[in-house]
Amino acid sequence: MATIRIATFNVENLLSRFNFYSYGRLTAERVLRLLDVEGADDLPLRRALHVGLTDDSRQMTAQAIRDTEADIVFLQEVDTKDILDDFHEYYIKKSVGINYGWRRLIDGNDNRGIDVAVMSKPRISVTPHTDLTFDGLGLFSQEIEDY
Numbered sequence: 001m002a003t004i005r006i007a008t009f010n011v012e013n014l015l016s017r018f019n020f021y022s023y024g025r026l027t028a029e030r031v032l033r034l035l036d037v038e039g040a041d042d043l044p045l046r047r048a049l050h051v052g053l054t055d056d057s058r059q060m061t062a063q064a065i066r067d068t069e070a071d072i073v074f075l076q077e078v079d080t081k082d083i084l085d086d087f088h089e090y091y092i093k094k095s096v097g098i099n100y101g102w103r104r105l106i107d108g109n110d111n112r113g114i115d116v117a118v119m120s121k122p123r124i125s126v127t128p129h130t131d132l133t134f135d136g137l138g139l140f141s142q143e144i145e146d147y
Contacts (some may be wrong), residue, residue, distance in 0.1 A: 072121070081103075
């Protein structure tokens with residue numbers, strides 16, 4: 001019997017859009033204030049700093065995924081298929097030496113338009129159920145709702 005290891009990982013805003021919005025984490029804007037960088041209003045400087053911070057974060061994410069030794073990895077907060085493919089190519093494959101040859105982006109139900117994804121070593125079939133709700137599955141009882 002073959003063993004398959006499955007992991008799930010929130011890649012925390014694997015986005016293509018330039019965005020300093022972050023839930024309390026270190027952002028370029030906060031770093032600029034901490035460093036008191038002259039020309040902090042300069043968009044190219046902000047972009048360069050953002051790239052550096054994002055690269056560090058992506059490297060650590062790739063290393064964490066590598067350390068799971070998973071055959072299949074489900075990801076949350078992925079913006080586009082192109083971004084997923086770039087993340088795989090430059091961080092997962094080239095940086096940590098793992099090839100998830102099968103990758104898919106799946107429409108999520110996040111109101112920000114951010115999706116979920118799957119990367120897999122073996123070819124697999126995925127059926128999304130983003131239209132299902134806890135109520136629709138019968139997972140809420142009156143007792144839980146009244147809690």
